[in-house]
Every structure is written in structure tokens, then in C-alpha cells.
Amino acid sequence: MTMTKRKVVxxxxxxxxxxxxxxxxxxxxxxxxxxxxxPCDRSWLLDxxxxxxxILVMLSDKVDEELLExxxxxxxxxxxxxxxxxxxxxxxLRKRKIRLGYTPTCLTDAVADLTIMLILMAQRxxxxxxxKVMKGEWPQMPWHPLLMTGPQIRGSTVGFLxxxxxxxxxxxxxxxxxxxxxxxxxxKPGQLAKEDHFGLIKDCAIPIEPAQSADRLAKESxxxxxxxxxxxxxxxxxxxxxxxxxKKLAVIVNIARGPVIDTDALVKALDEEQIFGAGLDVIENExxxxxxxxxxxxxxxxxxxxxxxxxxxxREQMAMESVKNLLAGLTGEPMVNEVELSSxxxxxxx
Amino acid sequence: MTMTKRKVVxxxxxxxxxxxxxxxxxxxxxxxxxxxxxPCDRSWLLDxxxxxxxILVMLSDKVDEELLExxxxxxxxxxxxxxxxxxxxxxxLRKRKIRLGYTPTCLTDAVADLTIMLILMAQRxxxxxxxKVMKGEWPQMPWHPLLMTGPQIRGSTVGFLxxxxxxxxxxxxxxxxxxxxxxxxxxKPGQLAKEDHFGLIKDCAIPIEPAQSADRLAKESxxxxxxxxxxxxxxxxxxxxxxxxxKKLAVIVNIARGPVIDTDALVKALDEEQIFGAGLDVIENExxxxxxxxxxxxxxxxxxxxxxxxxxxxREQMAMESVKNLLAGLTGEPMVNEVELSSxxxxxxx
Numbered sequence: 001m002t003m004t005k006r007k008v009v010x011x012x013x014x015x016x017x018x019x020x021x022x023x024x025x026x027x028x029x030x031x032x033x034x035x036x037x038x039p040c041d042r043s044w045l046l047d048x049x050x051x052x053x054x055i056l057v058m059l060s061d062k063v064d065e066e067l068l069e070x071x072x073x074x075x076x077x078x079x080x081x082x083x084x085x086x087x088x089x090x091x092x093l094r095k096r097k098i099r100l101g102y103t104p105t106c107l108t109d110a111v112a113d114l115t116i117m118l119i120l121m122a123q124r125x126x127x128x129x130x131x132k133v134m135k136g137e138w139p140q141m142p143w144h145p146l147l148m149t150g151p152q153i154r155g156s157t158v159g160f161l162x163x164x165x166x167x168x169x170x171x172x173x174x175x176x177x178x179x180x181x182x183x184x185x186x187x188k189p190g191q192l193a194k195e196d197h198f199g200l201i202k203d204c205a206i207p208i209e210p211a212q213s214a215d216r217l218a219k220e221s222x223x224x225x226x227x228x229x230x231x232x233x234x235x236x237x238x239x240x241x242x243x244x245x246x247k248k249l250a251v252i253v254n255i256a257r258g259p260v261i262d263t264d265a266l267v268k269a270l271d272e273e274q275i276f277g278a279g280l281d282v283i284e285n286e287x288x289x290x291x292x293x294x295x296x297x298x299x300x301x302x303x304x305x306x307x308x309x310x311x312x313x314x315r316e317q318m319a320m321e322s323v324k325n326l327l328a329g330l331t332g333e334p335m336v337n338e339v340e341l342s343s344x345x346x347x348x349x350x
Numbered sequence: 351m352t353m354t355k356r357k358v359v360x361x362x363x364x365x366x367x368x369x370x371x372x373x374x375x376x377x378x379x380x381x382x383x384x385x386x387x388x389p390c391d392r393s394w395l396l397d398x399x400x401x402x403x404x405i406l407v408m409l410s411d412k413v414d415e416e417l418l419e420x421x422x423x424x425x426x427x428x429x430x431x432x433x434x435x436x437x438x439x440x441x442x443l444r445k446r447k448i449r450l451g452y453t454p455t456c457l458t459d460a461v462a463d464l465t466i467m468l469i470l471m472a473q474r475x476x477x478x479x480x481x482k483v484m485k486g487e488w489p490q491m492p493w494h495p496l497l498m499t500g501p502q503i504r505g506s507t508v509g510f511l512x513x514x515x516x517x518x519x520x521x522x523x524x525x526x527x528x529x530x531x532x533x534x535x536x537x538k539p540g541q542l543a544k545e546d547h548f549g550l551i552k553d554c555a556i557p558i559e560p561a562q563s564a565d566r567l568a569k570e571s572x573x574x575x576x577x578x579x580x581x582x583x584x585x586x587x588x589x590x591x592x593x594x595x596x597k598k599l600a601v602i603v604n605i606a607r608g609p610v611i612d613t614d615a616l617v618k619a620l621d622e623e624q625i626f627g628a629g630l631d632v633i634e635n636e637x638x639x640x641x642x643x644x645x646x647x648x649x650x651x652x653x654x655x656x657x658x659x660x661x662x663x664x665r666e667q668m669a670m671e672s673v674k675n676l677l678a679g680l681t682g683e684p685m686v687n688e689v690e691l692s693s694x695x696x697x698x699x700x
Contacts, residue, residue: 012494012495110502125657136641138636145362147660150661152663304480313505
């Protein structure tokens with residue numbers, strides 16, 4: 001008697017150990033995997049989803065009614081290689097009782113590291129410096145005491161818009177740079193942060209306090225770190241009003257979601273020297289940023305292409321967790337991280 | 351009865367408080383100051399040095415027999431706005447018993463901050479990322495799991511070539527990034543570092559150990575920080591042999607002096623993917639780096655124009671200390687930092 005193998009569909013070649021773990025299951029599972037380096041073709045996915053028990057998807061693969069219909073009623077689990085799940089129709093999953101796995105926790109270090117890089121690049125005029133050297137201007141830069149100087153981080157007040165795990169991991173890294181004070185704004189202004197992920201809030205040599213308002217945070221910070229979720233109330237939270245209240249030598253860094261900062265207002269603030277500089281991992285309308293985009297004309301702004309989680313280790317871990325979530329979804333075991341579809345939860349940030 | 355005012359010559363306009371401090375002395379001193387933003391003209395300096403009791407100079411002003419002769423035997427002090435004193439003929443000062451002030455300590459924070467920026471830029475492909483965005487390539491970068499990934503710093507072994515104050519200040523900043531081990535090489539391989547500037551060596555949660563050789567340091571490090579003085583034995587200490595022993599995913603950062611790294615060997619190591627990336631604040635033959643220099647063709651190398659100490663706060667402090675050294679030199683009081691000309695000491699690094 002032969003049992004039919006359960007089918008899983010995977011929309012990517014995976015990395016190293018994750019692929020090995022998946023391949024080790026080929027005796028018991030029919031594994032159908034997209035082979036190209038390009039994002040998975042939609043029609044390929046719809047064709048191959050038929051009869052699948054689990055599907056491992058990337059951010060670029062939409063999980064909607066159409067896909068679930070194409071798969072059929074035996075589908076038990078979606079495992080998304082991502083922190084955000086905006087590409088997944090949760091209601092559609094919920095009504096079919098399909099479980100949803102994702103990979104929210106393993107990128108904290110990678111994003112926090114990048115946050116520090118962007119703060120220092122913004123303060124120390126890193127983008128401007130590199131550009132001058134690349135253009136061959138170094139030989140013609142006569143030394144003077146304030147040549148290419150920026151503000152120093154020691155003694156800074158750092159303001160966090162959003163104070164979750166990544167913000168707190170960034171703060172942990174900033175402490176030995178000699179920052180002197182931390183303020184943060186959450187969805188409940190003035191209230192203590194609920195979670196103290198690294199034991200910093202309770203036990204820190206410098207004051208860490210909730211801000212009463214975005215205005216106060218803008219006025220008092222030398223470094224502003226945008227690390228909040230994108231919601232209707234945080235969209236364009238940082239706009240002309242905010243920039244006008246910031247210090248002339250302050251910098252702003254965005255490692256959250258582009259639309260929290262109003263790009264036009266940022267360009268204006270930089271043009272008018274309302275602030276000293278900016279470091280962005282994300283921006284409105286990414287990735288559709290053409291070479292003539294006005295932000296790219298700002299020497300004091302550094303923009304990198306959403307590489308917050310782009311470390312080899314993090315991506316390997318995300319791949320491993322995705323495969324584990326997929327397998328757990330087939331057998332009914334607990335996933336490493338599962339979205340609670342039954343309750344109404346906010347969309348995670350990344 | 352009128353007393354002749356003592357004369358001081360200052361080869362720069364100074365910054366804020368330093369200028370104020372100097373101007374406050376104009377009742378008792380004749381202050382002759384170079385007015386232009388350009389470096390001080392040599393013939394102007396020689397003309398005006400005559401009868402000076404003190405001269406405040408920049409790195410670009412040579413202090414030699416010619417200048418001292420032009421000044422005359424009443425000259426008591428040179429105050430250099432610099433950490434390095436390669437531009438000063440110490441023997442010439444010594445035999446005339448002229449004191450030499452300099453500003454070696456106040457830039458530790460600024461250089462250590464930049465060290466962290468360069469490490470992260472090298473690991474996280476910062477230069478390459480910025481360049482892709484500037485060229486308008488972001489819209490055409492299809493996402494895949496290893497897109498723009500680099501090694502993560504958590505778990506790294508960090509190797510310091512030279513383990514003085516700036517290296518130790520950099521280490522202090524690196525600890526919360528989760529590095530797991532530190533090795534260092536000084537002029538006495540295998541021996542414990544003499545000075546523990548921030549109490550890290552004695553009391554650290556991770557091992558901090560002297561390396562037996564440059565080879566071992568190259569082999570074992572995930573991050574190499576060049577922070578040693580330039581001497582005949584450190585010139586090209588990092589060359590092809592060293593790179594060949596490094597890990598393929600390792601990065602190297604130079605915040606010391608350009609010639610410690612053999613640039614041709616670095617270009618070759620990057621070309622052949624012998625190492626992952628590099629971050630340089632200094633380079634051989636700086637500032638004469640033209641736009642067609644081979645290092646600028648390496649996407650995994652970031653080069654900034656020797657901005658290690660370029661923060662507003664540091665430069666202000668250097669200016670203040672220079673003026674204080676100048677005034678102390680006139681009155682015979684202790685300087686903030688004075689070079690011991692009577693003993694044979696090594697040239698300080700910066």
C-alpha cells in the first residue's frame with residue numbers, strides 16, 4: 001500500500017541549512033520549489049499550489065483568496081519568510097483555519113547594528129565624505145579646523161519614536177558612546193514602555209523617560225530614531241512641524257517604514273539646514289527611487305536600500321525558521337513564531 | 351612707563367570660545383593672526399614670527415630652524431593644534447629650550463566613533479548600497495534572501511593591531527554588539543597591554559588576549575582594526591601575506607596611518623575576494639587620491655577623507671587646548687599636554 005506524499009510548495013531556493021532541512025524531508029513530502037533567482041512567477045505559484053498542504057512564501061508572493069482557492073481545502077499552513085505579513089490576507093486564512101508562520105524576532109541585531117551605522121553616517125557626514133573622495137576632490141580640500149566636522153554623539157539626548165525591541169537594542173549599543181539621556185514616544189505618550197527587552201529601562205546609568213509628545217521629543221533630541229510601526233496615526237508623523245522643532249545640529253534616522261517621514265518635508269528641512277543630517281534605510285515609495293529623486297541630491301542624507309535585516313546570519317535564521325514553521329504547520333506542532341489569526345492584532349512592523 | 355606687549359602669532363582664525371579666550375588677552379598681548387580660510391602662507395609666517403614669544407601652529411605649518419631663526423631668541427613656546435607633531439623639528443626646539451604643546455587626548459571619542467561607523471560600513475556593504483541607490487538601481491534590484499547581505503558583528507572575534515587608547519575606546523563601544531572575543535597585537539607580541547584605559551582588560555565578560563603574532567591575528571579575526579603607530583616595523587605590516595591569512599568574510603578598518611596597509615595588496619585582496627570588505631579613514635599618499643585611484647573602483651571598500659577627529663566638539667576642544675598651551679608657554683605654567691622634549695619619546699600616533 002502506498003500513501004500519497006503530502007505536497008509543499010516553496011517559492012525560493014533556500015540557503016544552506018534551511019535547504020538541507022527541507023531536502024531531508026523529501027522522502028515523506030513532495031517538495032515543489034521555484035528554481036530561478038528571480039521572484040516566483042504568479043502563474044507558476046497558482047498552478048503548483050493545487051493540492052498543497054503547506055506553502056512557504058516570500059514577501060513578494062501575495063497570499064490571497066485566489067491562491068487559497070487554487071490550493072484547495074487541504075491547505076494547512078502558510079510559512080512566510082518575512083517579518084511583515086502585509087502580503088497575506090489574514091481574514092482569508094482565518095476563515096479557512098489555515099495557520100500562518102513568520103520570522104519576526106531574529107533580525108533585531110541586524111537592524112539595531114544598521115541603526116548605529118546610520119546615526120554615525122548622518123552625524124559624521126559619511127555620505128558626503130565618500131562622495132567627495134570618489135569624485136577626486138580630496139586633493140583639493142584644504143585643511144581647516146571645521147573641515148567636514150559634524151556633531152559628536154557623546155552627550156547627546158536620543159529620542160526614539162517607537163520603543164520596541166529594535167529601538168531598545170539600538171539604545172543598548174549607544175550607551176558606551178556616552179549618550180546622556182533617552183526619551184521615547186509610544187502610542188501612549190508619557191506612559192512607561194510596557195516591555196523592557198534588555199533590562200535597560202529599569203537599570204540604566206542615564207535617564208530613560210517617556211516623552212509627553214512628538215513636539216517635545218523633536219525639541220529635545222540630538223538624535224531621533226524612527227522605529228515605530230506604520231499606522232494611520234504615524235504616517236507623516238515626522239513632517240515640517242516636527243523638523244521645525246528639531247535642533248539645527250540634530251540628525252534623524254529611519255529604520256522603520258518610509259511613510260512615517262514626509263519625504264518632501266525632509267528634503268526641505270535639509271535644504272534649509274533646519275536639521276544637520278539624515279540616515280534612511282527606508283523611504284516612501286521604495287524601491288521606486290530613481291537617480292533624479294530629490295532626496296539623492298541632499299549631501300547630508302544617506303539612503304540605503306532597505307538592508308536592515310541583510311546579514312547572512314539573519315537571513316539564514318529566517319530561512320531555517322520558515323522551514324520549521326512550514327513543517328510544524330503540516331504536523332500541527334507549535335511554530336517558532338505564529339501569527340495569532342483568531343485575535344485582532346496589529347500588523348507587526350517589519 | 352609703557353611695557354612692550356609680548357607678541358604671539360596664530361596661523362588660523364580659531365573657533366568660538368578659543369578665539370574669545372585669545373581675544374581676551376589682547377590687552378596684555380600683541381596677537382598677530384592669519385586671517386584667511388586658506389592655510390597660512392609661509393612667507394607671512396616667517397615675516398610675522400619676528401619677536402614672537404609664542405606661536406600657535408597648525409599641522410600644515412612647518413616648525414623648523416628657519417622659522418625659529420626668524421622668530422628670534424625670545425621665543426618660548428610652540429602650541430600645535432594637532433595630535434601628531436611630525437611637522438615640528440623637536441631637536442631644534444630642544445636645543446633652544448622652547449616648549450612644545452599639542453592636543454593628543456581630546457579626539458579619542460571622535461576617532462572611536464568613526465571606527466565603529468567604518469566597521470559597520472564594511473560589513474553591511476554601506477558604500478556599495480549607497481552607490482546603487484544613487485545610480486537609480488534600487489527599482490531594478492529584485493529581492494532575494496541574500497541580496498546585499500554581509501556578515502553580522504554578533505559573535506565576531508575582533509583583532510586590534512595596536513591597542514592604545516583609541517583601540518580600547520572602540521572596543522568599549524563594540525561590546526554591546528555581542529562580539530565574543532578580542533585579540534590584540536602590540537610592539538611586544540604575546541604580552542599584556544601596559545595600559546587599561548577604561549578598565550576593560552581586567553574586567554570584561556569576554557576574553558581579551560594578546561596575540562602571539564600578526565599571522566595569528568589575521569587568521570582568527572572577523573574584524574581587524576588597524577590602530578597602531580606608523581613606524582618602520584608597522585609600515586606595510588598588512589600586506590598580501592596578512593590578507594591571505596584573513597577569513598573570506600572578515601573586514602579590515604584603518605583609522606591609524608595609511609602606510610600600515612599596503613594599498614596594492616588591499617586592492618588585490620578585494621579583487622580576489624580574499625576578504626569581505628574594508629573601511630579606511632586613512633590611506634597611503636593621502637590626500638592625493640585621484641578619482642581614478644584603483645581603491646575607488648572597489649565596491650566593498652569605503653574611504654573617507656581622514657575625518658577621524660572631525661567633530662565640532664573635538665575641534666573646539668583642540669582649539670581651546672592649543673590656546674591654553676600657548677598662554678601657559680608664555681607664563682611658564684603647565685600646559686594641558688606638553689611634549690617631553692628632553693627625553694627620547696616615540697612620536698604620538700595622530
